[in-house]
Amino acid sequence: MAVLEVKELTKEYGQGDSKVVALDHVSFCVERGEFVAIIGASGSGKSTLMNMIGGIDNPTSGDVIIEGRNISKMSEDELAIFRRRNLGMIYQFYNLVPTLTARENIILPWRLDGRKENKEKVTELLKVLGLTERAEHLPSQMSGGQQQRVSIGRALINDPAFILADEPTGNLDSKTSAEIIDLLKYTNEQFNQTILLITHDEKIALRADRIITIGDGKIIGDEVMKG
């Protein structure tokens, strides 16, 4: 079963003469363990696509099916909980809670679910992320790269169906960017974590195993680079 199935996804704004078609019947599948980059210029529709996949916005028509579950048919409350338990989101601007420490930010999804903390898992994750010394620090006490690592930790903590990363390196210098992509590749390799990375930067996209190119709301390329 594919981890993600996008079927005839369409998003239109406005009507008649002023109608804008942001996504035009986009369809593709992602299997478990794939590291896929979705690349497109500004205005290509890639952000719209990401919002549909992440369940943040509803399509005009078409379906987004995650692990067999059609999320286009869920209510907002259901969607919020589904996202918390099954998706890991990483953003360009980290979006950490400023009053929580690194460790607390990472286990936030567990706290919201009322789950009991698995201390070993957190310690191991902090080690992988290289954040053991920063675990009790606040976001304001960390560099951009470190904050993004906390984001990645938070995205991973619930063993999500896939990680959705929206320009995760957009706010970082090239050395730190390379380290963040290395970290994502590490999780892809070691945990068989499925990753969808949205970017406008071809260099970043070329580090993925498969590249889907979007232009004018349509898929104009879908190429496997490394089997």
Place this chain on the structure above:
Amino acid sequence: MWISRKEVEELSRYLRGETDADIRDNKEGAFSILKNDAYSLVTGKEEQLKSLENQRDILSEYMADISHQLKTPITSMMIMTDLLENATPEKQAEFTRNIKFSLNKMEWLVGALLKMAKLDANSVEFLKKDVAVSQMIDDIMPSLAVLLDINDQTLELKNDCEITCDKRWMEEAITNIIKNAIEHSPKGSVITVDSGDNPLYKWISIEDKGSGLTRQSYAALFKRFEYSTNENGFGIGMPLALSIVKGQGGDIDVDFGGNGRGAVFTIKMFK
């Protein structure tokens, strides 16, 4: 938290595989979380079964590749042997050379494909030990010496490092990447090998002095039989190297180079 007997029985049936319907309900509460966990468990099992089917498909693809790729050298050899009988002594010597050449190619091809098939089907057991990059380079020099000599090229190791891997397999991967570098570097140039260590992985890099990669050549690079500028190659060396490295929990990253810089291939072994 109110749980009806019906809901508990539904969960039981789901775990026994008696019902296909998605058990998750995305509500708050511990029972909903339990259902979510049950779902993860059941799909985990399904994934395992799918992976076994996958391995079987991979192996049959390789078998098709082997028979397809062998057709040409075999046909060529048949023609040669037919002509051998009535040929002059010089022609006989030429045909025999051709036959030997084809046989060597076939041997390399079959060997490489079988290795890749085993690697991709995860049926290779790696013997991982700590081994120095310099040691591996020393061991593979004999097989590279002739090629380097013909092209008047040299190999240089910048920094040494100990990598945890299966020595024999890793040496094969490194050899293939260096052979690729030799093919794409101009005569008289230096191929630079470097290595190092960081919190996520240990790495070995091979840099050539060629003109770098394009997106098209990169796309063909790791696909079987698609990338070979050399008649003696099959386009299998690089895909095999990738299979070897991935099989041990690593990856090969490619810096395209260009603008006067050659390509850099970095083997990354995740810790």
